[in-house]
Every structure is written in C-alpha cells, then in structure tokens.
Amino acid sequence: xxxxxxxxxxxxxxSLAINLKNKEYSVCGSRTSSQGVLELEKKGIKGFKVIMNxxxxxxxxxxxxxxxTLIISIPTKRNFNPHNYSKTIKKLxxxxxxxxxxxxxxxxxxxIYGSKEGFxxxxxxxxxxxxxxxxxxxxxxxxxxxNISSTIIRLGxxxxxxxxxxxxxxxxxxxxxxxxxxxxxxxxxxxGIISIxxxxxxxxxxxxxxxxxxxxxxxxxxxxxxxxxxxxxxxxEKPLIRIIEGNxxxxxxxxxxxxxxxxx
Numbered sequence: 001x002x003x004x005x006x007x008x009x010x011x012x013x014x015s016l017a018i019n020l021k022n023k024e025y026s027v028c029g030s031r032t033s034s035q036g037v038l039e040l041e042k043k044g045i046k047g048f049k050v051i052m053n054x055x056x057x058x059x060x061x062x063x064x065x066x067x068x069t070l071i072i073s074i075p076t077k078r079n080f081n082p083h084n085y086s087k088t089i090k091k092l093x094x095x096x097x098x099x100x101x102x103x104x105x106x107x108x109x110x111x112i113y114g115s116k117e118g119f120x121x122x123x124x125x126x127x128x129x130x131x132x133x134x135x136x137x138x139x140x141x142x143x144x145x146x147n148i149s150s151t152i153i154r155l156g157x158x159x160x161x162x163x164x165x166x167x168x169x170x171x172x173x174x175x176x177x178x179x180x181x182x183x184x185x186x187x188x189x190x191x192g193i194i195s196i197x198x199x200x201x202x203x204x205x206x207x208x209x210x211x212x213x214x215x216x217x218x219x220x221x222x223x224x225x226x227x228x229x230x231x232x233x234x235x236x237e238k239p240l241i242r243i244i245e246g247n248x249x250x251x252x253x254x255x256x257x258x259x260x261x262x263x264x
Contacts, residue, residue: 054087086138160186178239209246
C-alpha cells in the first residue's frame with residue numbers, strides 16, 4: 001500500500017504504526033531523539049529523527065521523501081512552546097510543497113469547541129479558549145487551505161488500558177461532577193483512523209468521540225474503585241452539560257464504535 005508516515009509516534013502514534021504494520025501497510029514513524037528512533041526500530045517500525053519548530057526543521061526531508069500520506073500526530077505542549085504550534089505547522093507545510101505527498105491527516109482536539117454548555121458536531125462553530133486549542137484551530141485552517149488534500153480528526157479525551165485521566169486527578173477537586181465525559185478509547189481511535197485511510201477520497205473534519213457519555217462523577221468513581229485509588233472529591237456545582245457527537249465517521253465509512261461502554 002501507499003507509504004504512510006506518522007509524524008510523532010507517541011502514545012497514539014506508535015500504537016497506530018504497529019497496527020498499520022500488522023495490516024501490511026508500508027509505514028514509518030518519527031521521534032525527536034536517537035533513542036526514540038531506536039525504540040521504533042525495535043518495534044519493527046522504520047524510524048526517523050525529526051525535530052520541528054517555528055524557526056527550523058531537522059530531518060523532515062528524509063522522512064517525507066517517499067511518503068504518499070502524512071499523519072501529523074504531534075501534541076501542542078511537547079517539545080516546544082504551545083504558542084508556536086501553528087508556526088511549526090506552517091513550517092512543516094512549507095517543507096511539503098516540494099514533496100510527493102498526496103494527503104494529510106491531522107490529529108486535532110475536541111477542545112477547539114470550548115467549554116460552554118451545548119451539543120456539538122462537526123458543523124458547530126469552534127470557540128477555543130486555551131492557547132493549545134487556539135493554536136490547533138489555526139493549524140487546522142492552515143492545513144485546510146493548503147493544496148494537499150486533508151482530513152482533520154478532532155479527538156476526544158483519549159483513554160486506554162494504560163491511560164486514564166483519573167491518575168492525574170488524585171487528591172484534586174473534580175469540577176462539574178454531573179457533566180458528561182467526551183472521551184474515546186484508543187482501540188476505536190485507531191480503527192476510525194484506518195477507515196479514513198482506506199477511503200482516499202474522504203476529506204473534511206471528523207469528531208472521534210465515543211457515543212457513551214457517562215457523567216464525570218460516575219466515570220471517575222468507577223475508575224477510582226477499579227484501580228483501588230482514593231475516592232475522588234467532587235465540587236458541588238450546577239451541572240454544565242456539554243456533549244460532542246462523533247457519528248459522522250460512522251455515516252460515511254464502515255467504521256462503528258466498538259467500545260460502547262467506557263466503564264470497562
């Protein structure tokens with residue numbers, strides 16, 4: 001299959017690369033250190049050392065030289081100032097102008113919708129509040145205006161067997177206990193990405209959010225008990241219900257969410 005490159009093989013990117021390799025895709029990945037590249041090679045993924053920032057790039061040309069599809073999976077807060085994220089994406093796009101890449105898939109975030117109450121889908125107007133969310137929206141706009149075909153994936157909060165926000169909330173007061181969670185399990189995220197890869201004509205914006213929206217109180221109580229952690233503290237607040245829908249991907253591809261219950 002066409003060569004696929006994953007720029008940023010972190011928690012999601014590495015799992016995606018391994019999954020694609022096992023499905024006999026031609027895939028390579030990038031890390032920002034020689035040790036990171038070695039770790040990719042040990043997993044059977046062809047690795048490249050790539051460092052991107054607003055002023056310069058290192059290793060990007062060898063990485064993209066034989067690619068047809070580029071997946072951008074770089075977080076806003078890692079390795080550089082989040083204020084410079086969109087400038088880094090602009091620098092990357094300049095490097096792509098002379099490449100053979102035919103398609104870009106960009107991992108964004110549902111945080112671009114902001115925190116106000118309501119129901120959101122891909123047609124909703126973004127209202128980013130944090131620096132990271134604003135930079136992601138700017139980056140989306142840069143990518144969509146570029147002459148390479150693109151697909152934007154707005155990911156909900158990512159969870160998995162080895163990743164859960166409860167671990168970062170131990171001893172803290174959790175806000176909005178009656179509010180809903182907007183998460184996606186890594187298993188579904190990867191399956192959805194592959195569905196998009198399999199349809200080369202599919203572009204535009206897609207929310208990746210589980211259809212299961214338990215309250216924050218139910219979610220965090222469940223996982224604190226599951227992992228034998230201290231019982232969470234919840235603030236007594238008026239509920240703010242914010243639900244993001246992610247069923248567009250299921251309407252346009254064969255993909256269906258399989259982790260229909262996040263309390264597992």
